[in-house]
Amino acid sequence: MSQIETVGIVGAGQMGSGIAHVSAVAGYKVLLYDLAADRIEKGIATVNGNMARQVAGGKLTESDRKAALERISPAPALQDLADADLVIEAATEDESIKRKIYAQLCPVLNPTAILATNTSSISITRLASSTDRAERFIGIHFMNPVPIMKLVELVRGIATDNGTFESAKEFVRRLDKTTTVSEDFPAFIVNRILLPMINEAIYTLYEGVGTVEAIDTAMKLGANHPMGPLQLADFIGLDTCLSIMQVLHDGLSDTKYRPCPLLVKYVEAGWLGRKSGRGFYDYRGEHPVPTR
Numbered sequence: 001m002s003q004i005e006t007v008g009i010v011g012a013g014q015m016g017s018g019i020a021h022v023s024a025v026a027g028y029k030v031l032l033y034d035l036a037a038d039r040i041e042k043g044i045a046t047v048n049g050n051m052a053r054q055v056a057g058g059k060l061t062e063s064d065r066k067a068a069l070e071r072i073s074p075a076p077a078l079q080d081l082a083d084a085d086l087v088i089e090a091a092t093e094d095e096s097i098k099r100k101i102y103a104q105l106c107p108v109l110n111p112t113a114i115l116a117t118n119t120s121s122i123s124i125t126r127l128a129s130s131t132d133r134a135e136r137f138i139g140i141h142f143m144n145p146v147p148i149m150k151l152v153e154l155v156r157g158i159a160t161d162n163g164t165f166e167s168a169k170e171f172v173r174r175l176d177k178t179t180t181v182s183e184d185f186p187a188f189i190v191n192r193i194l195l196p197m198i199n200e201a202i203y204t205l206y207e208g209v210g211t212v213e214a215i216d217t218a219m220k221l222g223a224n225h226p227m228g229p230l231q232l233a234d235f236i237g238l239d240t241c242l243s244i245m246q247v248l249h250d251g252l253s254d255t256k257y258r259p260c261p262l263l264v265k266y267v268e269a270g271w272l273g274r275k276s277g278r279g280f281y282d283y284r285g286e287h288p289v290p291t292r
């Protein structure tokens with residue numbers, strides 16, 4: 001098992017900033033990298049805002065917030081992750097992007113460093129094969145929003161060694177989260193079950209069975225879900241939802257995973273949900289307004 005003190009994070013979006021947040025609160029030194037300095041700054045500003053909310057809610061003390069923030073440093077270049085004991089890649093859900101990152105990152109990493117991916121759906125074994133450390137490569141799949149959600153799925157690739165698995169498990173334990181182990185099949189456990197439901201909700205909208213509001217209200221009050229499926233899709237990001245459906249469709253070759261054409265259309269329009277200001281709801285005003 002490796003001793004982890006410094007955690008590098010690639011991608012400072014919704015998930016990367018959340019992982020930086022919980023890692024820093026747990027006492028790890030964090031190095032946060034993204035494509036551009038402004039994205040890293042935005043990620044750190046998000047962490048700051050979310051920590052302030054935790055302080056206001058009595059979940060974090062002001063001095064712990066300050067100390068945690070001080071543990072997060074921007075990493076303007078991938079080379080700046082050279083000292084990390086664990087690097088978690090949380091970049092866009094696109095296999096070619098992830099492979100390019102690993103090709104640039106692996107040569108700068110310490111040979112003993114563990115490389116993890118937060119992918120929601122892509123094969124860990126296949127991603128590992130594009131690195132120089134398949135035995136020290138693992139899926140550490142956080143849920144959104146990271147500071148709130150308790151679960152982390154751990155996914156071993158075919159070559160992942162026990163030391164890497166135990167180190168990842170200990171890391172998640174120190175974050176005060178619960179692990180569940182999934183075999184390496186498309187979309188693992190949570191998204192294998194969740195995304196087909198979201199896709200079906202989008203088909204329900206596409207076929208005119210109900211409006212956005214009707215579908216979300218039906219599932220909130222009729223199935224006791226805390227969020228409607230379309231609200232949840234916007235929260236996850238419609239590009240991420242589409243990528244996961246494509247991975248399920250391609251990986252399991254079953255037409256039941258066919259992404260709904262309406263989901264494709266929203267993504268093509270750049271209506272990616274909350275993060276872009278518009279998806280199944282429009283978030284640009286004071287209250288979210290359904291877009292259909």
Ligand code: NAD
Nearest residue numbers: 011012013014015034035090091092093119120142144236
């Ligand atoms: P996001 O769009 O909020 O963030 C992605 C970030 O990756 C962006 O900041 C982007 O600039 C950065 N990026 C893109 N190419 C890069 C590169 N070459 N080098 C460095 N950074 C790069 O997406 P997200 O929701 O944070 O998702 C990130 C990962 O986490 C994906 O693999 C996704 O499947 C997974 N994930 C998402 C959720 C969710 O609910 N959104 C939940 C669990 C896991």
